[in-house]
Amino acid sequence: MNEPIDRRRAACRAARTATRRARPFLAVLLCLAASCGVGIGFEGSEARLVQPEFADAGAGFGFTADAENADSRATPGRVVASLDDVTDGAPSGGARPAAAAERKLVREATLTVRVPRGADAVARFEALVTEAGGYVVQRDDLRIVARVPADRFDAALDAVRAMGRVLNESLRAMDVTEQHRDLTIRLENARKSRERLLALLERATEIEDVIKIEAELRRLTTEIETMSAELEALDLRIATSLLEVQFLAPDDVETPIDRDRPSRFRWINLVGPSHVLQRF
Amino acid sequence: MSCSASDLCRYAVRAVAALGLAAAAGCANLRADLPQGFLELRSEGGRQLKAMTADDARLWIRDFDVEDGGDLDFWTAALRTDLIARRGLVPIGEVARIEDGTGRTGTLQLFEARVDGADRGYLCALWVRERGDESSIRTAEFTAPRPRFDELLTDVRAALGTVRD
Numbered sequence: 001m002n003e004p005i006d007r008r009r010a011a012c013r014a015a016r017t018a019t020r021r022a023r024p025f026l027a028v029l030l031c032l033a034a035s036c037g038v039g040i041g042f043e044g045s046e047a048r049l050v051q052p053e054f055a056d057a058g059a060g061f062g063f064t065a066d067a068e069n070a071d072s073r074a075t076p077g078r079v080v081a082s083l084d085d086v087t088d089g090a091p092s093g094g095a096r097p098a099a100a101a102e103r104k105l106v107r108e109a110t111l112t113v114r115v116p117r118g119a120d121a122v123a124r125f126e127a128l129v130t131e132a133g134g135y136v137v138q139r140d141d142l143r144i145v146a147r148v149p150a151d152r153f154d155a156a157l158d159a160v161r162a163m164g165r166v167l168n169e170s171l172r173a174m175d176v177t178e179q180h181r182d183l184t185i186r187l188e189n190a191r192k193s194r195e196r197l198l199a200l201l202e203r204a205t206e207i208e209d210v211i212k213i214e215a216e217l218r219r220l221t222t223e224i225e226t227m228s229a230e231l232e233a234l235d236l237r238i239a240t241s242l243l244e245v246q247f248l249a250p251d252d253v254e255t256p257i258d259r260d261r262p263s264r265f266r267w268i269n270l271v272g273p274s275h276v277l278q279r280f
Numbered sequence: 281m282s283c284s285a286s287d288l289c290r291y292a293v294r295a296v297a298a299l300g301l302a303a304a305a306g307c308a309n310l311r312a313d314l315p316q317g318f319l320e321l322r323s324e325g326g327r328q329l330k331a332m333t334a335d336d337a338r339l340w341i342r343d344f345d346v347e348d349g350g351d352l353d354f355w356t357a358a359l360r361t362d363l364i365a366r367r368g369l370v371p372i373g374e375v376a377r378i379e380d381g382t383g384r385t386g387t388l389q390l391f392e393a394r395v396d397g398a399d400r401g402y403l404c405a406l407w408v409r410e411r412g413d414e415s416s417i418r419t420a421e422f423t424a425p426r427p428r429f430d431e432l433l434t435d436v437r438a439a440l441g442t443v444r445d
Binding site: 120267 | 330
């Protein structure tokens with residue numbers, strides 16, 4: 001009669017023992033995750049820790065460890081697997097050739113343009129930006145900053161150049177392909193780690209484990225939110241190019257004609273809008 | 281120093297011929313297929329064509345004799361420098377190329393100017409005929425208040441492509 005009860009007690013003892021044995025491993029992994037600032041995930045009896053290898057290369061080390069041997073195998077520096085299985089299939093152990101990937105460029109331009117009437121120029125510029133599908137980011141008197149779709153950037157730039165006399169022009173193009181890929185990978189890994197932690201939380205029985213897992217979940221959630229915002233901002237900078245224009249307008253006076261210093265060439269002195277109006 | 285009758289006669293013939301050629305040259309006005317809405321005005325003296333619209337858009341094509349020689353690029357740059365640096369006109373875009381009705385290549389420049397308190401657009405096209413040390417420069421000027429200038433610009437540019445002697 002007592003035999004089944006004894007078997008259940010024995011099974012409970014075995015389970016508690018297994019949990020106690022696994023606790024140090026869990027603590028180690030949590031500490032590693034916290035110190036490395038990367039995601040940590042659990043799946044069944046396996047744990048996976050992923051940390052970026054080189055931030056600029058966007059590749060990473062992957063550590064795969066069985067729970068029982070975590071202390072001996074999950075050592076930073078030992079490559080067990082690449083990120084192939086969690087990324088888009090990049091070659092193992094390194095970044096894909098940059099030329100083979102689609103380049104992601106952030107393009108910006110700053111121009112100073114002299115125009116006859118500043119207010120008119122600003123209005124025309126705003127219309128130009130709207131027509132191109134962009135929007136004005138900032139406007140300060142005759143200085144205006146706008147974003148236009150990247151595929152309309154060159155056309156918008158030409159249109160601004162044609163609005164007056166370009167006194168200064170500065171163009172910048174930044175290749176953020178690696179940065180974008182690295183951020184995407186880190187975000188994806190963090191999300192997967194979070195899912196695994198949630199699954200582990202459902203199975204956790206010890207209050208101490210629950211507290212630790214929840215703490216790690218909070219940290220991961222914050223990290224995911226931060227990386228999502230960074231990626232969103234980067235995507236915006238790639239999809240839309242920044243166009244900053246400073247218009248300069250002469251004083252609101254008639255176009256001066258310097259009669260005291262005429263051109264050396266007589267015929268040039270006889271042409272011009274004023275002559276067309278006065279001598280026509 | 282004496283002069284025979286035959287010499288006098290020869291000089292007289294040459295003078296009459298020269299005067300005739302000069303008169304013919306002076307009277308032979310330029311021609312162009314004007315845009316709709318432009319009225320050609322009667323012009324006196326010189327080789328020129330004047331036309332205007334009822335709302336005061338003006339087109340003026342003239343020839344200038346220049347003793348200094350010079351090619352199209354030189355005169356285009358000289359004019360641009362003067363209009364911008366000395367008179368304060370604001371260029372709209374870069375110098376463009378344009379052909380007249382005879383296929384001669386010239387240049388076309390667009391500007392913004394403020395004249396009599398109003399913003400005006402100003403177009404100046406230039407063709408150069410080099411004749412040894414001398415040049416003949418043909419200018420085509422078009423000006424109108426903005427935005428009327430912008431509305432007429434395409435038609436005027438097309439008309440400039442038909443300018444001929």
